[in-house]
Amino acid sequence: AQARAALACALSLQDRIATLNEARAEAGLFTLRVVVxxxxxxxxxxxFDDGVRAEYTVLGPAMNALSRLEARAKAAELQIAASGDFLxxxxxxxxxSIRAVPVPDAKAVQPALFAIVEGPSA
Known part of the structure; x- marks a missing residue:
């Protein structure tokens, strides 16, 4: 249920950014690019609090993988990307109306990356 809610949120965000970008373009402002x-x-x-400074932090292999996924999604100019683990x-x-399209990777980097796109299957 949480994964479906996260996907719905990403799709909603994509639609809202598109609407915002239309208004910004009409006003002569730069548009925004958001990658999820x-x-x-x-x-x-x-x-984590050392007595001097408290900092909210997220650590772990999944966070490291997410960072790599985000970089790959940006490089591939995707709006919404998901790992196979998420799917x-x-x-x-x-x-x-949604499909997951594998993104080819010459280096076979893990986890696998999928573009989440709206529209009928090809």
Missing amino acids: ALHAGDLLVGV DLLGGPLPP
């Missing part, structure tokens, strides 16, 4: 990278895994999350959590097919 969706991944899942174990993390250590919390406030596995959806627990069934994607909504009818």
Whole structure:
């Protein structure tokens, strides 16, 4: 359920940014580019306090993988990207108008990267 909610949020954000960018372009302002990278895994999350400064931090292999996914998504100029681990959590097919397209990677970097796109299957 959380993975489906995250996907719905990403799709909504994409639509809202598109609407905002239309208004910004009409006003002669620069448009915004937002990349959403969706991944899942174990993390250590919390406030780390050394007595001088408290900092909210997220640590773990899943966070490191997410950082790599985001960089790859930006390089491929994707709006919404997801890992195979994230797609596995959806627990069934994607909504009818959504599809996950594998993004080729010559270096075979893991985790696998998928572009989340709206529209009918090709």
